[in-house]
Amino acid sequence: MSKIRLIELCEKFYENSLSEHEKQELEQLLNLSDENKKFFDEHVNFFKELNDFGEFYKFKTTLNKVSERYSGKVVSSRLGVIHKIVQYSSVAAVSIIAVLFTLYVTGWFSFKHQIQNYKQLSNTITTISKNQKSLWNILFSSNEVTYLRGTAFAISSEGFLATSYHLVRDYDSVLVINASDSTIKMHAKLLAYDQKLDVAILKISDSIFSSIKNIPYNLNFHYPIELGNYVYTLGFSKNSIVFGEGSISSFTGFNEDTNSIQISIPTNPGNSGSPVFNKYGEVIGIICGKNEGKEGSSYALHSKVLKNIIDSLSGNKATSIHFKNTIRYLPKNQQISKIIPYIFKIEIYK
Amino acid sequence: MDNRLPFSEEELLEGLKSNNAMVIAYLYKKNYPSVANFVRLNGGSDDEAKDIFQETLVTLFHKVRQENFILTAKLNTYIYSVARNLWLTELKRKKQKSEDVFELEEFIPNDELLLEDVEMTKLKYNRLNWSLEQLGEPCKSILSYYYFYKWSMQEIADKMGYTNADNAKTQKYKCLLRLKKIFQKM
Known part of the structure; x- marks a missing residue:
């Protein structure tokens, strides 16, 4: 428990928000043992590192956002088309592989099961496409x-x-x-x-x-x-x-x-x-x-x-x-x- | 096109330091093409060029936050030189030869860039990040909300389901003690 109080005081010291009373308390704790002094030095330093890391973290977040936005624009239009074809065909390839894999893994028994489900599914499809207009x-x-x-x-x-x-x-x-x-x-x-x-x-x-x-x-x-x-x-x-x-x-x-x-x-x-x-x-x-x-x-x-x-x-x-x-x-x-x-x-x- | 600079070099450095999205976007627009050209001409892909450019801005961020940092060249040149350095290092790492570098622009030689201390900072942050991952939940969230997103203890208590801010605060300090231990051990 005293460690928790000490680290709280360390943080307040780092933030420069110690009250007069807390200053005295911290001094007392530091005079108590060398161990506390070492703890104090290390942790005040750690708060600085943590704070710097926080700043860096925010920067990295902004950077990612900007680069995401920017990377869409740098591809010239012709390149963009090729890029998209490659992208889509890889997606298609992955999907096909996934479907084949599922069919293979689930085997014949569940395949029949899927045919049964398929009726229901087709029902939904006609529901949406023919009569019921999606809003x-x-x-x-x-x-x-x-x-x-x-x-x-x-x-x-x-x-x-x-x-x-x-x-x-x-x-x-x-x-x-x-x-x-x-x-x-x-x-x-x-x-x-x-x-x-x-x-x-x-x-x-x-x-x-x-x-x-x-x-x-x-x-x-x-x-x-x-x-x-x-x-x-x-x-x-x-x-x-x-x-x-x-x-x-x-x-x-x-x-x-x-x-x-x-x-x-x-x-x-x-x-x-x-x-x-x-x-x-x-x-x-x-x-x-x-x-x-x-x-x-x-x-x-x-x-x-x-x-x-x-x-x-x-x-x-x-x-x-x-x-x-x-x-x-x-x-x-x-x-x-x-x-x-x-x-x-x-x-x-x- | 308007050729006037919307930002002075000091404003750019200051904006980078203070995480200004407009400034970062501007740096992208102005500097990415030449960096991308350099990387592509020297055996890199588009994706690698993007990575290198991000890494360059990260390096620059660390560099401008150092107290003794002085910009000795034009910012454009500096960014290009850092990117060039990073890409040549990457080529070396991939064991591709980099003797015949295809140069495009004026640059600051690698030994004058003094990027070693930035490497140290990057390693330290990687360690800190890794320590946070090791810490697990709920500590990771509490500390992130408080130190990175700058939420108040009350908001954290509400979000994480603590009965009051004091409880959350005690938990935060417990987490912090553990984080420090993990970080130290590495």
Whole structure:
């Protein structure tokens, strides 16, 4: 214990923040034994080294960022194409090898198993490509950078966000922008996903991010679906946040899918990943798509499917998923203004 | 193109010392092409050129932080010379002959660059970095947050789940004592 006090005094000495009283205490400790004196000299020096190392560490971080940004520009255009071909073909080669390897390792027995799964998979594919239009936006900004826009919402203080998987599939980089302050763009990475259910968990990975405090809503994993119940959603079908409301109109989603429900809220591209709230301000679903043929009906994934993926994260420090609802009895407009800061616009660059 | 310098040489050195991203980006833009040309013409790849340039700026960073550092040539020349030195050393390490060096620009000879002390610093930081890795969690995070990211003890306590800042502080000092021991042993 005395060692800890001594090292604290050493640090304060190094920072030049000793009080008069502490100065006396340090002097006494140093007079006590030569060992303490040696300890003092070594550790004050060590603080300097540690501090220098900290400066170097910051420099190295900046340097890496700058060089990353810069290295993209130095390749001349022709070289760039060759570079890309090489890059892509190596990626393709790796993928092919990976597929072959998997087939080889899993053997014939599981191969048959895969054929069975494949039916389900193809079902999902037709679901998305033929009838159900994925709610994403392909935008071309002036400098011809293509990105998708969607919505995500906070589910834990560590910066975990829930959204639709189809948005972030094949992503190159994901930026999240807070609904209440559009000037701050932060990088996020894909932490977990379930392709079949079309749900993904992102984590804000930007160095400027610290934490998300006081999430006002909770996730209701066991919400009993009743037709006609009031629901509303907040999402980015345009550049600023848009509110939409309606009712639960069917127990099941597209093609009688029991993992999702149908709601009578008109949704638009960009709404993918938007949370669906009930009148208590509880998240009961995530907008995942709509039926192109039928106007005004959208599909939302039931929040129960979020539970599995969140549970799978529990080994991943997602321990503080927030469950306390502080807006339950507020009128709708106040609920909404409390919720907005926790909704994020996401931009996905490919 | 505007040919005026947006930074004076003193500003560049000061910016490098204080970790100014604009200055670092500027140094990249101005100096990377000639360094890359030198490396490529002398048997290096694009990636190697990038590595050498990063290493050059790291060397320069350590050098300008030394109290007795005086820039004796133009900064461009100095950067080019350091990069040249590093690449020739790398070639020697790879046992490729470097007798016929293809020279592009004026440079300061290697023995006048005095980079030995920088090598010492680099080794020391590698050791410190390695010691931190050895330390494991939660110590590595606590110390990094405090000494590198400059978080307050309260923020660290919140992030790491300590009941209060004092507990986190005690833990920090315990970690520090262990780090010092590991670092010393090496």
